[in-house]
Amino acid sequence: MSLLSINVLDIRHGLLQAVREVTFAVDQGETVALIGANGAGKTTLLRAIAGAHRASRGQIHLDGLDVTSMPPYQRVARGIALVPEGRRLFAAMTVEENLQLARASGRQGDWNVDRVMDTFPMLKARRKARCGTLSGGEQQATAIGRALMTNPRVLLLDEVSLGLSPLAVDLVYKSVESLIASGATILLVEQDLKRALKVANRVICMLEGRIVIEGDAKTLTREQITDAYFGHYQKRSQTEKAP
């Protein structure tokens, strides 16, 4: 049984249908990259899995348990943690307070402040600093650390490289790779295709709220992914199907 499964999920923003009939699954220990152009519905989908958006149709199951109607904090308690786009740290609180808050509210497990500091060494010197004073890379590391402190079974990473310097992205991804190596289950939304393909086992490409291509990151060709990303794949498929 898959750890996380999404079944025929629809999500609406008012009149706009942001996600349409999305179905996929993520296995234990797998890293899945969700890619697609702006407005494809990736962030909306990730937020719906975390409970921040309500699904208008379909189900979300975590290890067989239907979590579709659960509020976000209950999903965290069951092992779904989101690192939101833009980090969304509590700026007036220190790095340590942000981490401890998540630990107090999340699942019981091995993650603690020291382990986060070991995973993200750049935070060691900034432990007592207010999050509003951190650099972009430090903020992203804190945001991932905060999610890890809830001891998640599935970690949802939304655009972790967005707005960071190349050096900071390298540092953050180095830590993400160490998490993957330790067996974490990750669903990753990323605009940077190269990085997404490097870390993921599987790739799901979305376009206008639908999944247009899904496959093994090692076997899909760059052309297939690029075509799907820009909508050519879908159009080509439709053309090929046409009599």
Added chain:
Amino acid sequence: MSFLSAVIDGVLLGGYYAMVACGLSFMFGIMKIINLAHGSLAILAAFMLWMIAEKLGYDPFLALIVVVPAMACLGWLLQRAVLERSARSGELVPILSTFGLAIVMENSLFEYFGADTRSLAPYVGSLSYDSFEIGGGLYVGELAVLTFAVAILLLGGLQLFLTYTPLGCAIRATAEDPDTVELVGVNSRFVNAVAAAIALVTVGLAGLFLGLRSSFDPYVGSMQLIFAFEAAVIGGAGSLWGTLAGGVVLGIAQTFGAHVHPQGFLLAGHGVFLLVLVARQYFSGHYLRAFLKSKLG
């Protein structure tokens, strides 16, 4: 000497205003709700304490054992039944709903207790009028000193609670970003209900000291609300120690105003409130202009 005496009286009066404003400021800081029923809730607490003292013969301080938990429960219910629902409909709706609640409470209290003024002072011996010398021929009231000390303890206790406890941390995080806090596992509905309960506990204490230092009737809540509002705004709404500073500024202004003219008590208080508002506007505009000038040349 009269100047120093006025300053001391003003500072001690500020402690009382800080206590009255504490719950208002706390609720605004956490839930971004301006509770216009705040003053009426303090009067309700005062009436509850009076009932226990009058009917059962217990000291009002002892009666807090019953009234404080009752106010906490009321805060929880208020949040779940009124504030939470009205906050979903925009910023103005909670103001209107608490305004309506204040009217309902005032008239219900009037219906039950009538228009007679009451006081808690007769139930605490000589505390409300005894004073002691602090040297140089200066005297301070025992009740005023006790009120100030309790205000400091209350604000300090709240500050420690918010800084060092997991629940306090969750309250601060909820105040900063109620949507994101759920994504780290915090039940923001529960946290807001706890915050409302805490705010009403402070209202219960304010009701005790209101009843000890003056007489009250069902309709004096609005005046208490105005003083609390002024103290909270002067000190910066949402800031606990700012509320104390605001209370002290208001208290000193009122005390000096009363020395100048009998009507000066209220006028000076409102005057300093307006002065702070205007000064704040001016300085924010001044710095904005300086910033734009430096950027645009």
